[in-house]
Amino acid sequence: MTEKTERDHVSGTETTGHEWDGIKELDTPLPRWWLYIFYASIVAAVIYWVLMPAWPMVNGYTHGVLNWSDRRNVAAEVQTLEASRAPMFARLASASTADLARDPELQEFARAAGESAFGDNCQTCHGAGGAGAPGYPVLADDVWLWGGSLDEIEHTIRVGIRSGHPDARMSQMPAFGRDHMLSAAQIGDVTEYVISLSAARDRLHPNAQSAARGAQIYLEQCAVCHSATGAGDRTVGAPSLVDDVWLYGGSREEIRRQVELGRNGVMPTWERRFDDGTIRALAYYVHQMGGGEADQAALAPATSTPVLDQDQGQQSGANVTP
Amino acid sequence: MAKITLIDRRGSDDQHGIEAEAVNSKAARELYTKRQQIYPKLAHGFFRNLKWAAMVVLLAIYYITPWIRWDRGIDRPDQAVLIDFEGRRFFFFFIELWPQEVYYIVGLLVLASFGIFLSSALFGRVWCGYACPQTVWTDLYIYIERWIEGDRNERMRLAKAPLSLDKARKKVAKHTLWLLIAAATGGAWVFYFGDAPTLFREIFTGHADPSVYLFVGLLTFTTYALAGTMREQVCTYMCPWPRIQAAMTDQHALSVTYRGDRGEPRGPHKKGESWEGRGDCIDCHQCVAVCPQGIDIRDGDQLECINCALCIDACDEIMEKVGRPKGLIAYDTHVNVEKRQRGEPAKIHLVRSRTVLYAVLMVLVGAIMTYALATRSTLDLNVIRDRSPPFVRLADGGMRNDYALKLINMAPRVRRVRITVSGLDGAHLISNGHQVDANGAIEVDTQSDGVANVRVHVAAPSNVGPGSHPMRFTITDTETGEQAESASAFFAGAAP
Known part of the structure; x- marks a missing residue:
């Protein structure tokens, strides 16, 4: 290189020799701090290759001397988390309804665990927050087919409804239309009568004559399960017909269709899928959605006061005892 | 130069x-x-x-x-x-x-x-x-x-x-x-x-x-x-x-x-x-x-x-x-x-x-x-209305809404507060875990220098019209009478 480099007289920096319309480009060196960080990055990269999983190979990849694995770490963390929750689940599984009622910590755990399990397993049919869907009962209201106490709800979750479980909750609404048990006119009459029994009469205005004809058919065909007054029977999961809550829809047509088709919903048994603690948590979560009913033994008011008093008692006791 | x-x-x-x-x-x-x-x-x-x-x-x-x-x-x-x-x-x-x-x-x-x-x-x-x-x-x-x-x-x-x-x-x-x-x-x-x-x-x-x-x-x-x-x-x-x-x-x-x-x-x-x-x-x-x-x-x-x-x-x-x-x-x-x-x-x-x-x-x-x-104030109340379900129709034809209450107690001691609702005719508190007293109020303990979460339900009779009705929650310290309020709403379904 015999070519003499040119220096800019203001900055004292060499030029690259390039020139455009009299403008020359300075060959300004990289800032030193930048250059050092660049070199340091290269060094860090090489160290990383050695320590951590880095290069894809034909079969697998380089594992690195630290043997790091995010997958394994996550699995370990999940295991730690599950282990840390295990005692609470065990406590929940062995707690009686009364125990649960006076233990706010356990309630909070049950609610959280129940909400999580509900979201993963129940929400698809029963809706978020137990909002329900046509054919899938609303769990947040105070209308229960098979009973709304904590024990009853837990039992339903355990055995399911028409689930094939030996102890499953079982009953069958006949398909009066499809199986030609009643004529179309008779079904129309009984539909009018059912509407006249229910709170829906104010909005659907049943035909009085038709309803009167339907009354006789109701007593013969329906009253066995739904009772003469239409109050329903929880032992067989027969819904009350006096309120204005309808599993398969509350319009005249929808009520009629249920008499015709007698749809019977299925809820799976969850006993084999969940441990006792999770089932208890689910039952608690559903129970506290708003419509939960008291058990035979009435729920004691849950306040933190008794628990707190115990703590204080223990503390003062510890202070007194030498 | x-x-x-x-x-x-x-x-x-x-x-x-x-x-x-x-x-x-x-x-x-x-x-x-x-x-x-x-x-x-x-x-x-x-x-x-x-x-x-x-x-x-x-x-x-x-x-x-x-x-x-x-x-x-x-x-x-x-x-x-x-x-x-x-x-x-x-x-x-x-x-x-x-x-x-x-x-x-x-x-x-x-x-x-x-x-x-x-x-x-x-x-x-x-x-x-x-x-x-x-x-x-x-x-x-x-x-x-x-x-x-x-x-x-x-x-x-x-x-x-x-x-x-x-x-x-x-x-x-x-x-x-x-x-x-x-x-x-x-x-x-x-x-x-x-x-x-x-x-x-x-x-x-x-x-x-x-x-x-x-x-x-x-x-x-x-x-x-x-x-x-x-x-x-x-x-x-x-x-x-x-x-x-x-x-x-x-x-x-x-x-x-x-x-x-x-x-x-x-x-x-x-x-x-x-x-x-x-x-x-x-x-x-x-x-x-x-x-x-x-x-x-x-x-x-x-x-x-x-x-x-x-x-x-x-x-x-x-x-x-x-x-x-x-x-x-x-x-x-x-x-x-x-x-x-x-x-x-x-x-x-x-x-x-x-x-x-x-x-x-x-x-x-x-x-x-x-x-x-x-x-x-050392007492504060936040009310979060549940949105799923937005409302629940009850067997008696009434409506129910659910609320998560956060009782914020900044005092370094447990305080007992009374929760009440007002502003909507016939609306009353329901609770699964807490007893509702004769005045329709629920008494709960707050946490010392902490936030206590309480879930309550409010039911309104069947004659409550559709739409959103303003209402408010109040908590009152049972000892000092200190109060905190929070405005909320009761939703009774969309108007037909």
Whole structure:
């Protein structure tokens, strides 16, 4: 290189020799701090290759001397988390309804665990927050087919409804239309009568004559399960017909269709899928959605006061005892 | 432009003069020059002492504050000043703030802003000169440097000397001390965020959280870099305050000023010579030698000047020696310098409309904050209406809505509160776990200094029309009667 480099007289920096319309480009060196960080990055990269999983190979990849694995770490963390929750689940599984009622910590755990399990397993049919869907009962209201106490709800979750479980909750609404048990006119009459029994009469205005004809058919065909007054029977999961809550829809047509088709919903048994603690948590979560009913033994008011008093008692006791 | 060179011209027969180049002077400033190391000479005098005092007090506040204890009862942090991220609390002696009370911090920042506006309107960059951490730590670092390497001339000589055992020893000692101070600075910082004695033990036993070491390391690095090696560059290039300062100050604000009216024409002066027909400035460059920013104050107000007033001390010392009145460089205004040049009387206007306004605003904001703090409620209620399901139709034809209540109790004791609803005819509380009393109220315990979550349901009779109905929840302390309210709504389905 015999070519003499040119220096800019203001900055004292060499030029690259390039020139455009009299403008020359300075060959300004990289800032030193930048250059050092660049070199340091290269060094860090090489160290990383050695320590951590880095290069894809034909079969697998380089594992690195630290043997790091995010997958394994996550699995370990999940295991730690599950282990840390295990005692609470065990406590929940062995707690009686009364125990649960006076233990706010356990309630909070049950609610959280129940909400999580509900979201993963129940929400698809029963809706978020137990909002329900046509054919899938609303769990947040105070209308229960098979009973709304904590024990009853837990039992339903355990055995399911028409689930094939030996102890499953079982009953069958006949398909009066499809199986030609009643004529179309008779079904129309009984539909009018059912509407006249229910709170829906104010909005659907049943035909009085038709309803009167339907009354006789109701007593013969329906009253066995739904009772003469239409109050329903929880032992067989027969819904009350006096309120204005309808599993398969509350319009005249929808009520009629249920008499015709007698749809019977299925809820799976969850006993084999969940441990006792999770089932208890689910039952608690559903129970506290708003419509939960008291058990035979009435729920004691849950306040933190008794628990707190115990703590204080223990503390003062510890202070007194030498 | 001339290339800056440090020419050793010591030994001139000037009585007091020394050769000191203002490396950042206007004339010397070039776009492409590399940074010139500044070797500030030790000044003696009132302002130097004031700065020493400010340094000691401010460093003491910084390092000691986390160690002050303040008893708040059992199981409560006993650190007087603590930013507890984990517990989401800010403790300041008798004050305890929750995250949602961040407006007190905003108020404090507003107060600090007006404070700095006021101080700027009165005394210019007094913050920069005395109280800014950059100034304080740089001062401390220069003190260490001077202690190990000697004053200005010795340091310059050492810098130019070839590497020797002595030089290496001095450099190592200096940087070690700097790093120790830097580490202590970072260490003290983390103590504000955790229990200081515990954290102190953990740090030295290696049990502290990695984030603690990270922050100590980070602040060690920044302290060492900013105060040790970057110094005046931080003020000149990095800090926005000099720019903001330009907007905050006015011609009446006092700042460190060279009184050109008295000083010019400058020139060397020999003992016994007449002072007639010449200025008081003997061009001794002492003001330049002591300047940590590397400027010549005689060039007038400059961006680089942090108003540390050390040149005042340096000049006063010289004026005393040559028998002229002190105050050739002093806190003054440019307006006054011009007035005196025209032969008019100079006057200092500290009470001006803007200073009065700032002061009034400070008092106002301070009063509002004090009032707000003194009367703040320790009970609060947040209501979150469940949206899925948006409403539930009940067997009796009524409607039900569900609510999650957050009972916020800022008092350090469990308080029992009564929950009631109002504002919607026929609406009443339902609860799974809690008993509703004859008045339709639910009594629950709050958490001590915490948030209790309570889920309640509200049912309204069947005649409640569709749409959204406003209603409100109230909690009442059963002992003190203190109340907190929260507006909410009852939704009864969309209108058909």
